[in-house]
Amino acid sequence: MHGNRGVVYTGPGKVEVQSIAFPELSLGNRACHHGVILKVVSTNICGSDQHMVRGRTTAPSGLVLGHEITGQIIECGRDVEFLKVGDIVSVPFNIACGRCRNCKEGKTGICLNVNPARPGAAYGYVDMGGWVGGQSEYVMVPYADFNLLKFPDPNQALEKIRDLTLLSDIFPTGFHGCVTAGVGPGSTVYIAGAGPVGLAAAASAQLLGAACVIVGDMNPDRLAQARSFGCETIDLREDGSMEDKLEAILGEREVDAFVDCVGFEAHACGCNHGKEAPATVLNSAMQLTRAGGQIGIPGLYVTEDPGAADEAAREGALSMRFGLGWAKSHSFHTGQCPVMKYHRPLMQAILFDKVQIAKAVNVQVITLDQAVQGYADFDGGVAKKFVIDPHGMVAA
Numbered sequence: 046m047h048g049n050r051g052v053v054y055t056g057p058g059k060v061e062v063q064s065i066a067f068p069e070l071s072l073g074n075r076a077c078h079h080g081v082i083l084k085v086v087s088t089n090i091c092g093s094d095q096h097m098v099r100g101r102t103t104a105p106s107g108l109v110l111g112h113e114i115t116g117q118i119i120e121c122g123r124d125v126e127f128l129k130v131g132d133i134v135s136v137p138f139n140i141a142c143g144r145c146r147n148c149k150e151g152k153t154g155i156c157l158n159v160n161p162a163r164p165g166a167a168y169g170y171v172d173m174g175g176w177v178g179g180q181s182e183y184v185m186v187p188y189a190d191f192n193l194l195k196f197p198d199p200n201q202a203l204e205k206i207r208d209l210t211l212l213s214d215i216f217p218t219g220f221h222g223c224v225t226a227g228v229g230p231g232s233t234v235y236i237a238g239a240g241p242v243g244l245a246a247a248a249s250a251q252l253l254g255a256a257c258v259i260v261g262d263m264n265p266d267r268l269a270q271a272r273s274f275g276c277e278t279i280d281l282r283e284d285g286s287m288e289d290k291l292e293a294i295l296g297e298r299e300v301d302a303f304v305d306c307v308g309f310e311a312h313a314c315g316c317n318h319g320k321e322a323p324a325t326v327l328n329s330a331m332q333l334t335r336a337g338g339q340i341g342i343p344g345l346y347v348t349e350d351p352g353a354a355d356e357a358a359r360e361g362a363l364s365m366r367f368g369l370g371w372a373k374s375h376s377f378h379t380g381q382c383p384v385m386k387y388h389r390p391l392m393q394a395i396l397f398d399k400v401q402i403a404k405a406v407n408v409q410v411i412t413l414d415q416a417v418q419g420y421a422d423f424d425g426g427v428a429k430k431f432v433i434d435p436h437g438m439v440a441a
Contacts, residue, residue, distance in 0.1 A: 050413060051065040053065070054097055062416060065181060077187050079122055087432050091113055094169075101309075104171035114135075134196065136168075140176060154383045180413075201396065206438075208400075220246070222304040222305075223253055224387075226341035228253045228254075232254070233300045237261055237303070237311075243306035244271060270405075274405050300335065302334070304343065324364050327365050413434075
């Protein structure tokens with residue numbers, strides 16, 4: 046029997062690498078014949094994980110973290126038909142049954158059968174069904190034939206694992222933000238936030254043919270990372286109107302498409318950049334997007350925020366100028382990315398060298414034992430995407 050270890054949330058500001066149970070092909074008291082057990086090849090630290098670790102959600106102590114998983118199958122349930130032991134697969138962070146109305150409509154981010162509390166589930170995440178996370182050595186994945194994306198060639202997959210590991214969440218999420226914002230050939234695009242999802246969105250906008258991609262952030266290193274692959278940038282610590290800053294770049298005061306990759310822990314701009322203002326990005330989106338434009342919102346917004354500055358925000362109620370968006374006929378697109386809608390074509394873009402997503406988001410590979418420091422460094426704002434390699438399978 047194998048042992049197993051994982052990254053465990055133990056309270057606000059605290060994570061530990063602990064011994065955890067080895068996964069079983071079971072769902073509660075019944076066998077999970079449609080599942081597989083994976084030896085985790087790579088698993089990523091996500092900005093969404095940081096919301097929990099900072100104590101900004103109702104995540105319980107003892108939660109095994111990690112929803113961005115790539116792994117090698119070591120055991121298949123009896124009913125798994127199209128996958129086999131040895132296959133290397135990407136795991137969408139959305140857990141989906143493939144049987145419900147939403148899954149059949151391609152809305153796998155809001156499956157109706159995998160979370161008793163609400164539509165939608167994910168590994169190792171608060172309110173997402175209690176599924177064990179994958180920042181671990183081994184993990185169980187249900188509904189395997191439906192959920193998993195098999196890489197065509199295991200050796201090629203390991204050679205490109207720094208890129209392919211991003212298919213579980215941030216690359217499709219950034220791409221989804223751009224698609225729902227209407228990005229296409231010749232578009233001008235503003236990306237709010239230069240964290241890993243923001244950088245993935247910026248690379249996605251380029252892949253979709255955008256003419257100009259502008260990234261706004263308060264972290265100089267992250268802005269430099271965005272410039273490293275051809276983005277224009279705006280330092281949000283500086284005073285001045287956003288319209289003036291856009292005009293200096295575009296010659297126009299609005300963009301065609303706006304993508305919010307920040308979410309509910311947003312801060313004000315300029316001289317107030319140290320103050321939380323959870324609706325500021327959404328209000329900027331309506332201000333800066335042209336009439337008739339679209340706004341993609343992959344940034345996370347929660348129903349409960351224990352650390353919010355006011356009572357309304359603690360319940361997810363934000364002060365928005367929604368009348369402005371209505372007057373400009375904006376389209377708003379929210380919610381979890383349905384990863385399965387995008388992961389196969391994005392895999393092809395990686396395998397045929399049409400995008401260098403790992404370079405864009407500055408992937409750094411660490412060991413499982415370095416995960417605690419990785420969380421601290423990520424929270425400190427480093428311009429890196431941390432990928433955990435539990436078994437030393439990622440090539441140097």
